[in-house]
Amino acid sequence: MAGDLVKCDFNSPIATVSINRPQVLNAYNEELLDQLQQILVELFEADEAAAVILTSEGSRAFSVGGDIDYLEKLDYKQAKKLSQKGQQLCNLIEESAPVVIAAIDGYxxxxxxxxTLACDLRLASTRSRFGQPEVKLGIIPAFGGTQRLPRLIGEAEAKELLYTGDIIDAALAYELGLINKVVTPRSLLSEARELALEITDRSTQAVKMIKKAVNKKCQEPSQAGYEYESEAFAQCFKTEEHKVRIREIRRIVKEDS
Structure with missing residues (x-):
């Protein structure tokens, strides 16, 4: 399950997917986006995949965005098609059942x-840098960044980054709430895997329901999110899993007391 431009290592219940164009700082072209989407669709449809770590090869960049040579040749129709392709990819990540963790090293x-904004959680190395510099090229973010960034860090901060195209370091990204944790480059993948293992050790059904409920809160009128949350909570009580886990928690508490 891999292409030349995207690598995949699947060791159930966790898959690690890596963008693989380090020679051009993992810049994307249409072929890379197609390969990434194909691999993610296969993973998201696999019942064994409970978490996906999305990262990249090389230490200089997670991805610097579009290949400049590729972007330069686009016309109106091609640009619109690219934007739709990128939005579909990001929506796929955001709406997937498995938890997706971005492990970001470099730009x-x-x-x-x-x-990365479409991922559930973001871990970044100390040498990571973030930005939406499209405005400096006379274009705008095309993969949903104008929608997700304000939702994540607030409208005022997002507008400043989008309007200026400034690039910020990992410390400021963490302060703004753009990323969940800053780690050393050496520990990035191990920290991401440890977090993935912690999440997959929980009730997979419950985690999937939480993700869907949170997405509904963000993407739809709030009432729909509340209604789904209530229904999902009730659904959890149709199985015995919650009882088993409650007993286990009670046992641990008793042993520690």
Whole structure:
């Protein structure tokens, strides 16, 4: 399950997917986006995949966004098609049942940053840098960044980054709430895997329901999110899993007391 431009290592219940164009700082072209989407669709449809770590090869960049040579040749129709392709990819990540964790090392710019915004959680190395510099090229973010960034860090901060195209370091990204944790480059993948293992050790059904409920709160009128949350909570009580886990928690508490 891999292509030349995207690698995949699947060791159930966790898959690690890596963008693989380090020679051009993992800039995307249409072929890379197609391969990434195909691999993610296969993973998201696999019942064994409970978490996906999305990362990249090389230490200089997660992805600097679109290949400049590729972007330069686009016309109106091609640009619109690219935007729709990128939005479909990011929506796929955001709406997937498995938890998706971005492990970011180096630059995450433009469409590269937008892909990380669609992930559930973001871990970044101390040398990571973030930005939506499209405005400096006379274009705008095309993969949903104008929608997700304000939702994640607030409208005022998002507008400043989008309007200026400034690039920020990992410390400021963490302060703004753009990323969940800053780690050393050496520990990035191990920290991401440890977090994935912690999440997959929980009730897979419950985690999937939480993700869907949170997405509904963000994407739809709030009442729909509340209604789904109530229904999902009730659904959890149709199985015995919650009882088993409650007993286990009670046992641990008793042993520690």
């Amino acid at each position: 995450a710019l433009g469409g590269g940053m937008e892909i």
